[in-house]
Amino acid sequence: MSRKLFGTDGVRGRANTHPMTAEMALRLGAAAGRFFRRDGRNGHRVVIGKDTRLSGYMIENALTAGLTSTGMNVLLLGPVPTPAVGYLTRSMRADLGIMISASHNPAADNGIKFFGPDGFKLSDDAEAEIESIVEAQIDPAQPQNIGRAKRIDDGRGRYVEYAKTTFPAGQRLDGLKVVIDCAHGAAYRAAPEVLWELGADVIPLGVEPNGFNINDGVGSTHPEACAQAVIQNGAHLGITLDGDADRVLIIDEKGRLADGDQIMALLAARWAEQGRLRGDALVATVMSNLGLENFLQGHGLRLERTKVGDRYVVEKMREAGFNLGGEQSGHIVMTDYATTGDGLIAALQFLAALSDTGQPASDLVSQFDPVPQLLKNVRYAAGADPLAVEDVKSVIAAAEARLGAKGRVLIRKSGTEPLIRVMAEAEDETVLREVVDGIVAAVEQAA
Incomplete structure (x- = not known):
């Protein structure tokens, strides 16, 4: 239908x-x-x-x-x-x-x-x-x-109480200074409340919504605001959510950003060690970095990929019985705790790792070295199908052969506008640029 x-x-x-x-x-x-x-x-x-x-x-x-x-x-x-x-x-x-x-x-x-x-x-x-x-x-x-x-x-209060139950019983966040950026969005009250009630020294950011300022210069789409607050306040880490708080990015004490891939790598390794990772697999989309896949393989784990969209990640998780998945953008899905991406609860899992290990956030956010990734968009006319042109297919096949096992090519149409998204990953950045530019040129000519 x-x-x-x-x-x-x-x-x-x-x-x-x-x-x-x-x-x-x-x-x-x-x-x-x-x-x-x-x-x-x-x-x-x-x-x-x-x-x-x-x-x-x-x-x-x-x-x-x-x-x-x-x-x-x-x-x-x-x-x-x-x-x-x-x-x-x-x-x-x-x-x-x-x-x-x-x-x-x-x-x-x-x-x-x-x-x-x-x-x-x-x-x-x-x-x-x-x-x-x-x-x-x-x-x-x-x-x-x-x-x-x-x-x-009391809807917010019910959720606040539930979110706290996902943090290890008996543990507290005493002594941790945490910046929480709520993007002037849906979690502007709930997220600071949870962290404060667990004992953290909370520095709130993006908690003054006026109907017009959601995601405006703050939140996960503008993590630089949280990074600046972390440095200025000498915080141990920053947590930056998006407007509806279903995604999260982490900022370490040095102001460096950890995306969803790094957070998922940390949780997958911890959960596997604790015997909690079902199916010895993590579910992520085709956009997740090849470095994540290599990291998981080094831990004896698998990366199950889906098409872009957290709903498809969840469908795969439910279908195969996996309990951890997400997207590079920061949707972290933990079906033991939530039915969709939950930025706050994912942040609590990161804080639990911080508390358990005693390591600084900078150690935990660098689980693997990302493989260089390059993404370019090509606009095409309505009704056209550049990816069906034989010359384009030939260029893509040649690019895949050139990269071999040391990289990958991902070509897809946007689901919201007439764009072809050309993405590739390769250890050699010169080769990476040549591969992407070659495909883009072929698609532009066909479009």
């Missing part, structure tokens, strides 16, 4: 522009309500969380109207991280969870993510079915069956 509204992570776009309009949010809410009330019973419930964008008010109200019009009872959580919605959907026995957020995007954008009753994001098939209902005539509930809406005042 084809999908036009849904992308790789729900519905997303510029606020007040299709598809992120109040009218479409109302229809999506009504369609989701109809999808989950196929049995005709009353009493179904949905939890809705959001980040701190101004447009969140509009979309929240429109979704609520659509959902209640089809008989769903709505529980409004207010600003909470995306993983909190996954957790509370399951904890509160809801049939559906919705997060209103455009994650790391600017404040002018927004999005709608759906979670099933198990707390995991809906499958492609379920989203396609909801989309087909949007396009059809949606039957409203009878007047006596219209749903109710209720604000849940």
Whole structure:
């Protein structure tokens, strides 16, 4: 079943522009309500969380109207991280969870993510079915069956208490000075609270949302702000989240950045040593660095790759029974603790390693030397397919043969705009540039 509204992570776009309009949010809410009330019973419930964008008010109200019009009872959580919605959907026995957020995007954008009753994001098939209902005539509930809406005042508190249970029992963060950058986003209260309650000396950053400043110069898309705060305050480390707190990057005491690959390498090695890593494997996307794969092989572990998107990482993990995965961008998925990427809980796992080993953050963030990686984008005309051109195929095949086992080539189309992404990794940076530039030239000529 084809999908036009849904992308790789729900519905997303510029606020007040299709598809992120109040009218479409109302229809999506009504369609989701109809999808989950196929049995005709009353009493179904949905939890809705959001980040701190101004447009969140509009979309929240429109979704609520659509959902209640089809008989769903709505529980409004207010600003909470995306993983909190996954957790509370399951904890509160809801049939559906919705997060209103455009994650790391600017404040002018927004999005709608759906979670099933198990707390995991809906499958492609379920989203396609909801989309087909949007396009059809949606039957409203009878007047006596219209749903109710209720604000849940302690949603954030429930998540805070749960997050603390994922940190080793009896351990504290006393004596650790931690910068926490919340990107003026959904975790602006929850994340500092968790760290403070565990005993850390907390230096908050990006905790003054005004509806317009989410991800603006702060957060995981701008880690330099956190790095500067770490150096200025003599902190032991920095934790920088994105707007909905489902991804995290770590800054060591020297101001250096550790991406998701380095964090996953640390956790995979620790969990394997502790006998906690299921299947002796880590799940990551095709974008993760070849150095990570080499590191895992050196520890007798495997890297299972998926296409780009944390939802595909989670699908692979659930399908094969793995419990650790993520993306280079900082989505760290630990199904022992959460149903989606959770930046705060991943940071707590890093802090546990810091506490256990007594090593400085700078030792823990450098698990492997990344293989040099180069990515270039090539724009092409709508309707064209440069990757189907024989000359392009020949150039790509020659590049793969040249790199052999000492590198790799990854060519893919963007899922959101007409771009061909040309990425390669190689130990020799001169060869790397030649390979990428050769492919880019061939794609440009074909485009």
